[in-house]
Amino acid sequence: MSIMFDTVQVGDMPVRNRFVHSATHEVLAETDGRVTEEIVRRYETLAKGEVGLIIPGHMFVHPSGRAHPRQSGIYCDEMIPGLCRLTDAVHAHGGKVAVQLAHGGRQSPKKVLGTQPLAPSGHGRDPVTMNKPRQMTREIIRETVQAFIDAARRAAEAGADAVQLHGAHGYLICEFLSPFYNRRRDEYGGSAEGRFRFLREIVTGVRSVLPDTMPVLVKMNGNDYTPRTGVTPDLAARYAAWLVDMGVAAVEVSGGTYYGFQSVRGEIPIPELVQTLPAWMRPIARIKMHFEKSKSRFAEAYNLEAAKTIRPATGTATLILVGGMRSLSKMEEIVSAGHADMISMSRPFIREPLLVKKFREGKKTEADCISCNMCSAAMFNEIPVRCYRKGLPAVFRA
Ligand SMILES: Cc1cc2nc3c(=O)[nH]c(=O)nc-3n(C[C@H](O)[C@H](O)[C@H](O)COP(=O)(O)O)c2cc1C
Numbered sequence: 001m002s003i004m005f006d007t008v009q010v011g012d013m014p015v016r017n018r019f020v021h022s023a024t025h026e027v028l029a030e031t032d033g034r035v036t037e038e039i040v041r042r043y044e045t046l047a048k049g050e051v052g053l054i055i056p057g058h059m060f061v062h063p064s065g066r067a068h069p070r071q072s073g074i075y076c077d078e079m080i081p082g083l084c085r086l087t088d089a090v091h092a093h094g095g096k097v098a099v100q101l102a103h104g105g106r107q108s109p110k111k112v113l114g115t116q117p118l119a120p121s122g123h124g125r126d127p128v129t130m131n132k133p134r135q136m137t138r139e140i141i142r143e144t145v146q147a148f149i150d151a152a153r154r155a156a157e158a159g160a161d162a163v164q165l166h167g168a169h170g171y172l173i174c175e176f177l178s179p180f181y182n183r184r185r186d187e188y189g190g191s192a193e194g195r196f197r198f199l200r201e202i203v204t205g206v207r208s209v210l211p212d213t214m215p216v217l218v219k220m221n222g223n224d225y226t227p228r229t230g231v232t233p234d235l236a237a238r239y240a241a242w243l244v245d246m247g248v249a250a251v252e253v254s255g256g257t258y259y260g261f262q263s264v265r266g267e268i269p270i271p272e273l274v275q276t277l278p279a280w281m282r283p284i285a286r287i288k289m290h291f292e293k294s295k296s297r298f299a300e301a302y303n304l305e306a307a308k309t310i311r312p313a314t315g316t317a318t319l320i321l322v323g324g325m326r327s328l329s330k331m332e333e334i335v336s337a338g339h340a341d342m343i344s345m346s347r348p349f350i351r352e353p354l355l356v357k358k359f360r361e362g363k364k365t366e367a368d369c370i371s372c373n374m375c376s377a378a379m380f381n382e383i384p385v386r387c388y389r390k391g392l393p394a395v396f397r398a
Contacts, residue, residue, distance in 0.1 A: 002328065003335050005360060007143070008052075008342060011215035011249030012319045013161050015052040018335060018358045020344035022251045022252070022322045023100040023164065025057035025071060027384045033060065033073020035082030039375070041088050042353075047095035049354035053342070054085065054095050058102035058166050058294070062147035063139075064118055065103030066170060069382060074101065074151040077130070083158035087395055091159070098162035101148055101206075105172030106133035107258050115153055118144075120176050121183040126315035127288075130281065141188060141198065149205035156210055162249070163204060163210070164217040172322050173199050173288025175223055177239060180230035196239055203246050215249035217320075222253040222306025224294070225262045231335070233309035250318035252344055253307045261296035262397040264347070265324060266371025272392055276380045296369045300324050301334060308339055320344050328359050329365045350375050351387040 040281035119133035175181035224230030256262030321340035348367035374388035
């Protein structure tokens with residue numbers, strides 16, 4: 001039997017194999033953020049498909065951190081019953097659930113929030129929304145840390161097996177960690193220790209409200225790929241070591257922000273993405289995306305080099321690798337070499353929710369996903385995320 005089907009421990013949580021469903025925003029929640037039956041069914045199917053650890057789409061911990069209109073929320077207790085249905089459905093088929101706690105920071109669009117987005121620093125504009133962020137005061141930082149802590153408590157009450165803090169892809173935690181986004185001079189910036197402080201306070205607070213046996217995971221960038229230096233593999237390794245010292249059970253290594261397509265390398269469906277922007281932004285966006293193409297070309301296991309730098313810092317904690325994992329042989333090679341303990345996928349599961357079962361039964365050795373990114377385009381068009389390899393439905397074409 002393949003090494004990928006070993007039972008593994010993530011902290012105190014046993015997982016039936018080494019496969020992780022990486023958080024994937026579904027565009028299926030109620031407009032107030034409640035989990036719908038369609039979301040429950042999606043994760044039930046993935047659990048039937050034998051995915052070991054399922055991380056549903058990022059859930060906003062506070063209304064100020066909402067990134068999409070149909071995003072799941074975990075910002076108040078009314079969200080708990082829907083989440084209970086989700087965790088029950090996954091548990092009924094032997095899977096484990098980690099709820100991803102998120103705040104969109106400066107990447108939360110003003111048109112979704114109705115107000116200016118928050119960020120560690122107020123410089124510049126978001127490259128996608130062109131919104132100008134508002135620098136968070138210490139009081140707002142304190143409230144936001146508390147929102148993560150309250151959300152973690154709700155996840156535990158809803159029967160989640162773990163929580164994952166979303167510290168990747170240019171969202172709020174990632175912004176605090178990054179010397180590019182975080183230009184603060186107070187105790188939340190100025191040095192690696194200062195920029196780590198926001199995440200440190202969240203981890204400490206979250207740990208204090210969760211049962212001792214419930215693991216805390218962090219998804220972080222091995223590389224920000226921002227216009228000026230942000231998080232690099234070496235800096236990510238320092239952060240990972242601090243996280244593990246604080247009792248974080250697993251680090252998922254990803255990369256990229258809204259400045260490029262390095263989070264989801266592959267094709268850039270330019271017309272489908274451009275149509276989501278206001279008309280005045282389209283010509284320049286088209287040109288920018290053409291230039292991005294060479295930087296975001298697909299390569300299997302595209303975050304592996306960053307993971308190799310981070311690995312020594314994680315010690316006995318679990319390292320989860322995400323990004324372009326497609327063939328079973330490559331996964332086995334990476335795990336056997338000790339570069340990662342678990343392998344995480346997003347787009348392959350959108351197309352083939354039963355992929356893990358098919359791998360186990362020997363019916364497949366490779367995912368079908370061609371990384372065309374029509375699923376990503378669907379997300380930005382606010383239509384439910386599915387595999388749209390043949391194009392978005394006509395009604396959504398401009
Ligand atoms: C439609 C879509 C939605 C995503 N939503 C999230 C999310 O909610 N949280 C997150 O951390 N990453 C999100 N991602 C990124 C994936 O988790 C993953 O890091 C990335 O797609 C690379 O993995 P892959 O090559 O297996 O798709 C999303 C990706 C896609 C395509």
